[in-house]
Amino acid sequence: MMRIVHGDLPGLLVLEPRVFGDSRGFFFESYNQNTLRQWGIVLPFVQDNHSGSRKGVLRGLHYQVGHAQGKLIRVVAGEVFDVAVDLRTKSPAFGRWFGMILSAAERKQIYIPPGFAHGFLTVSDWAEVLYKTTDFYAPECERCIIWNDPDIGIDWPLECPPTLSSKDSEGLPLSKADRYEDLF
Numbered sequence: 001m002m003r004i005v006h007g008d009l010p011g012l013l014v015l016e017p018r019v020f021g022d023s024r025g026f027f028f029e030s031y032n033q034n035t036l037r038q039w040g041i042v043l044p045f046v047q048d049n050h051s052g053s054r055k056g057v058l059r060g061l062h063y064q065v066g067h068a069q070g071k072l073i074r075v076v077a078g079e080v081f082d083v084a085v086d087l088r089t090k091s092p093a094f095g096r097w098f099g100m101i102l103s104a105a106e107r108k109q110i111y112i113p114p115g116f117a118h119g120f121l122t123v124s125d126w127a128e129v130l131y132k133t134t135d136f137y138a139p140e141c142e143r144c145i146i147w148n149d150p151d152i153g154i155d156w157p158l159e160c161p162p163t164l165s166s167k168d169s170e171g172l173p174l175s176k177a178d179r180y181e182d183l184f
């Protein structure tokens with residue numbers, strides 16, 4: 001069982017799994033196809049990713065053209081500030097961002113439909129993020145929007161400048177980036 005609430009952007013959902021705790025520890029369903037189907041998440045997931053990041057590492061904002069990926073994201077160690085940016089030109093929320101803390105302690109998840117850029121900042125000393133994707137990794141289709149594009153205006157909870165990959169430090173502003181014309 002899960003409580004699911006709509007996020008601020010069309011199609012984005014925040015999932016709150018029901019966690020059963022007992023003297024042994026805890027149990028919860030981290031993924032249930034039937035439950036997600038009831039909320040219109042019908043695309044099959046084809047890849048699971050797992051990354052670990054030190055405090056201050058910012059990954060993103062990533063997306064793939066041609067092979068747009070829906071993502072179901074959760075954190076199994078530590079805490080991140082997870083962000084999605086709507087890149088669907090037909091969406092009333094085009095160019096807007098949504099962000100929230102995902103933590104191993106709270107166990108909330110975010111579902112981001114195909115058509116968004118995604119990124120996160122590690123706010124704990126160490127964090128591990130697990131996410132399922134609805135399409136495969138396609139390196140030639142990868143794109144990156146710069147994390148601090150003022151036109152998007154993401155309010156990252158930063159204490160100092162973030163640690164970026166060289167690829168991510170060369171992201172494009174939204175105004176120059178590929179968008180999704182047909183997804184919505």
Ligand SMILES: Cc1cn([C@H]2C[C@H](O)[C@@H](COP(=O)(O)OP(=O)(O)O[C@H]3O[C@@H](C)C(=O)[C@@H](O)[C@H]3O)O2)c(=O)[nH]c1=O
Nearest residue numbers: 049051059060061062063069071118119120136137165
């Ligand atoms: C994303 C990805 C990377 N890789 C490889 C390529 C590279 O050598 C190494 C690290 O890749 P990256 O630097 O792109 O990893 P990272 O910066 O963590 O990229 C990820 O960021 C988050 C925010 C997302 O939303 C993901 O879709 C993905 O873009 O892993 C795969 O083999 N499969 C994959 O699906």
